[in-house]
Amino acid sequence: MSDVFRALDDETRRTILDELAARDGQTLFEICSTLTMRHGVSSSRQAISQHLAVLEAAGLVATERRGRSKFHYFKPEPIAEIARRWPPGKRIDQ
C-alpha cells in the first residue's frame, strides 16, 4: 500500500501512467518514444525501465511478455483504494 504513494511521487512515473491510460499495452521502447514526443520527457531507457518496475511493484502496472517484447497495462485499482481511504463526504465543511 505504501508502495503506491511512493510510485505516484514522481513526475515521470505519473506521466507514464497518463500515457498508458491513453494507449494501453505499450512496450518499453514505445513508452520511451511517446514520452519524448508528446510529453517533454527525455529520460534514458534504463531510467524508464526502473520507473516501470516501481509502478509494477505498486500494482499500478501489469506486464505481459511476448517474445522479446514486454507489454505494459495500466491498473487503476490502487488509485481507487486511495480515494476510498479518505472519502470526501465524511464531513460537512467546505
Next chain:
Amino acid sequence: MSDVFRALDDETRRTILDELAARDGQTLFEICSTLTMRHGVSSSRQAISQHLAVLEAAGLVATERRGRSKFHYFKPEPIAEIARRWPPGKRIDQ
C-alpha cells in the same frame, strides 16, 4: 499538484490525515499525543510540525489560529482530484 503526491508519500503524514479525518480541528500538541497513543507513532513535536507544514502547502490541511493555539482541518479535495485524473472506468479490462 505535485506537492500533493509528495505529501502523501510519507507514512507519518498519512497517519496524520487519518487522525484529522477522524477528529478534525486538533492542535499540534493534540496531534502529537493522539499519534503516540492510538497509532504507534512517536515523532518529536518539531517533526510533526514540519509534516503539518508539508500537508498545508499541499492543500490537504487548512489551519486556523486562535490565541497561541493552531487548529488543523483535513481538506479532502486534492485527493478527489487524484481519483479524477485516473478514473477506473476508462477501459474495460480486468
Next chain:
DNA sequence: TTGATATGCAAGCTCCCACTTGCGTATCAT
C-alpha cells in the same frame, strides 16, 4: 551462427527528504 533487437541486473554517484538541535516569538496566567 552471426548480428541486431528488446530488456534485465548491479554498482556507483548525486541530491533531496526527514529528523534533530538550538534558539526565537507570541500568548496566557499569576
Next chain:
DNA sequence: ATGATACGCAAGTGGGAGCTTGCATATCAA
C-alpha cells in the same frame, strides 16, 4: 513583569531515491 505554554525558524546530519554506466541475457532475422 515573570514564568509557562504553544508554536516557528534555521542550520546540520544520515539515509534513501533517481539516474547513469557497463555488462549480461534472451529473442528474432539473415
